[in-house]
Amino acid sequence: MVAERIVSLIASATEILCALGLRDRLVGVSHECDYPADVRGLPVLSEPKIDPGRPGGEIDGSVRALVREGLSVYRVKTDLLEQLRPDLVVTQDQCEVCAVSLRDVEAACAALARTDVRVCSLRPNVLDDVRADFRRVGEAAGVPERAADLVASFDARLAALAARTRGLARPRVALVEWLDPPMVAGGWMPELARLAGAEPVIVTAAERFRTVTWDEIGAADPDAVVLLPCGWAPDRTRAELADPSTAAAVRALRATRAGRTWVADGNAFFNRPGPRLADSAAILAAILHAGAFGAPPPAATAAPWGSR
Secondary structure: OOOOEEEEOOOOOOOHHHHHHOOHHHHEOOOOOOOOHHHHOEEEOOEEEOOOOHHHHHHHHHHHHHHHOOOEEEEEEEHHHHHHHHOEEEEOOOOOOOOOOOHHHHHHOOOOOOOEEEEEEOOOHHHHHHHHHHHHHHHHHHOHHHHHHHHHHHHHHHHHHHHHHHOOOOOOOEEEEEOOEEEEEEOHHHHHHHHHHOOEEOOOOOOEEEEEEHHHHHHHHOEEEEEEEOOOOHHHHHOOOOHHHHHHHOOOHHHHHHOOEEOOOOHHHHHOOOOOOOHHHHHHHHHHHHHHOOOOOOOEEEOOOOOO
């Protein structure tokens, strides 16, 4: 069945839809959808219940409190959803902290006057799940052949990168996706690290992120550290690193003292399970293997921190 009016309630799905050539069918997006740039003018159907401008530690505490109470972190604008009259809504049921939950989307759709709205829910935990999501969205939207092409191009890019890093020294890297408290990235991130020619520390398999301490990261003694908080661009991460206690903890790491701690764009790349995960792996390879990959990645995507 071909979908003519599509709402995406997660940024990665918006990127998948646009990569499938379906930008013209998008009629609404989430508050986090910002790529490609021309989706920013579309109606926004979700909003956070927590002020995202608060310090990271306060955000973490508020999110945990909501989750403990079984409450949602985001609101769906049901009235606007009714006005847009979608025939397909794409959401996720992988993480209630990352985007609107499947439960909330199903409740919002059940409240609509029309009853033929389909919901396509994504659940990416590893790279194979991301590939499956490309196919799932393509099937739901009626363009399965485009999804097959997207998977093929995605795999070709990752295979080419793996070939370039094969035989290089494999530094041990800590991928940190939150700063207060520190959390080490799981899911597809250990796979990205290995494709980029590195070995992940602390979280080494496809499990969920792990909350740790900076002392635990120091004890793991990674050769490199990449700070890529979920939902944050590099400027926001650097602002959070202005906190004296966090800055002192990160500066104490051997990787930082050696000039091997980087701030990367976790919002646009690493934590967004869409087509740009291939770019994320390339950025990571450029960070870790500067001699083999020539110029470092653009400062807007990743830059060293704390060596001075």
